[in-house]
Amino acid sequence: MVYISGEEMTNYASKLIVKSWIEPYFDTGKWEEFDLSCINRDKTDDQVLHDAVSAGSKIGAIFKEPTITPTKEQVEEFGLSRPLGSPNGAMRKGWNGITISRDTIHIEGVELGFKQPVLFERHAVGGEYGAGWKTVGRGKLLTTFHPEKGDPLLVDSRDLDNDHNVAVVYHNPLDNVTDLAHHFFQRCLEQEVVPYVVTKKTVFKWQEGFWEIHKSVFDEHYKEKFASKGLLSKTGGELQHLISDAATMQIIRWTGGNFGMSAHNYDGDMLTDEVAQVHRSPGFITSNLIGKRDDGVMIKEFEASHGTVTDLWHAHxxxxxxxxxPLGLVEAMIGAMQHGAKLELEAGGPEENYEKVMTWTTTLRKAMHNTFRYGQGTRDLSGPDGFTTEDFVKKVAWRLER
Ligand code: NAD
Structure with missing residues (x-):
């Protein structure tokens, strides 16, 4: 698999984890490693990011630690020669990102925010993130589309009569929403949860297409399967659309879980942070980027949903x-190892390698969960008496040795 390292607290903790939980049991010599710390990206003139993206496309199974997209202040603090773009954006583009899947992590016997799974799809491309904008004054604003062939099309024309405006242009690519919808419905079906598609299409009319694609994929391929499992009883036998502002309220109310949501990029960003809060900690949420290689092979990049945890790094x-x-980080490592093993098996690799990865990752998950269950968890769950970063790693290592 590809191992992408980042910085700050999550880099420190990941190093401890790989050293104490993985290396004693696995030969990691074939992992392709890339250091995406700001200093190394600057030193290599960002070649390391291009190399990481190519290796990810080739291998298809990637683990990534959280990374920093430096702010102006951080460019100075780290002594960088220039600002650096978001590595996450480069990966979403490089791997034809379809969706970022974010799910709640559950520990048997431990009550977190949601009792049962919540699955989320955040469209990996488009929307506000790629917007072009300018601050402008009074005048006329025209947005014109020039097709590769044919006549230009006026998308919008408006008169600006304020002295101070921000004009913004963005678009939502819809080509890969069919793949997104299949991925979403398959996952919801597998985990037996009720699917909802979230947009603000009542007001943002351009979002209708996102819903329509989901609806037609659902009706053609999944409706009967969901109905036969009794998963449409709450939604009148149909796929249900949820307005995004209503979704913010339901996430707080539906703490029983057992639902899935598929949303546009920005809505997905906000709503999954809300899911993380209801579910106690960003440490209890996964974040997997799903892309597709030109030959149809699914590229899967696994990471935790949180950032580099700067405040704890400064405390350290x-x-x-x-x-x-470390649950989100380690679920991501497990996900990448399992996906790598699956791809190797599909390419004709030995079954025993696959079995070994599956058995051992299941053991690791159990060792972490048991540590939480016996009240030896980290402080976000176990309160002020909870374990420190290092003691938690030691305790799980001790369980793995037995
Ligand atoms: P963050 O997720 O790192 O932390 C937010 C808050 O949640 C902090 O108080 C932190 O202590 C707490 N927290 C998060 N994960 C935790 C965990 N596993 N255990 C215990 N507490 C946890 O977000 P931030 O502070 O806004 O960002 C820090 C840096 O991370 C920034 O430089 C940002 O750019 C970067 N970032 C990277 C990614 C990524 O690479 N995918 C995502 C988000 C933020």
Whole structure:
């Protein structure tokens, strides 16, 4: 698999985890490793990012630690020669990103925010993230589309009568929404949860296409399968659309879980943060980027949903105790190892390698969960008496040895 390292607290914790939980049991010599710290990206003139993206396309199974997209202040702080773009954006583009799947992590016997799984799809491309914009004054604003062939099309024309405006242009690519919808419905069916498609299409009329594609994929391929499992009883036998502002309220109310949501890029960004909060900690949410290679092979990149946990890193540097919940990070490592093993098996690799990865990753998950279950979890779950980052790693390592 490809292993992408980042920085700060999650890099520190990942190093501890790989050293104590993985290396004693696995030969990681064939992992292709890329250091996407700001300093290394700057030093290599960002070649390392291009190399990581190519290796990810070739291998198809990627683990990524959280990384930093430096702010102006961080460019100065790290002594970088120039600003650096978002590595996540480059990966979404490079791997033809379809969706970022974010799911709640559950530990048997431990009550978190949602009792049962919540699955999420965040469209990986388009929307506000790729917007072009300018600050403008009074005048006329025209947005014109020039097709590769044919006549130009006026998309919008408006008179601006304020002295101070921000004009913004963005688009939503819809080509890969069919793949997104299949991925979403297959996952919901497998986990037996009720699917909802979330948009603000009542007001943002251009979002109708996202819903329509989901609806036609659902009606043609999935409706009967969901109905036969009794999963459409709450939604009148049909796929249900949910307005995004209503979704923000339901996420707080539906703490029983057992639902899935598929949303546009920005809505998905916001709503999955809300899911993370209801579910106790960003440490209890997965985040997997699903892309597609030109030959149809699915590229899967696995990461935690949170960032580099800067506040704990600064506390660590000050010599204070920290308590990082590594579940999201390790679920991502497990996901990448399992997907790598599956791809190797499909390419004719030995079955025993696949079996070994599956058995061992299941054991690792159990060792972590048991540690939480016995009240030896990190402080986001177990309160102020919970384990420090290092003690949690040691405790799980001890369980793995037995
Ligand atoms: P963050 O997710 O790192 O932290 C937000 C808050 O949640 C902090 O108080 C942190 O202590 C807590 N937290 C998060 N994960 C935790 C865990 N596993 N255990 C215990 N507590 C946890 O977000 P931030 O502080 O806004 O961002 C820090 C850096 O991470 C920024 O430089 C940002 O650009 C970067 N970032 C990277 C990614 C990515 O690479 N995918 C995603 C988000 C943010």
């Amino acid at each position: 540097l000050r010599g204070e105790e920290t308590s990082l919940n």
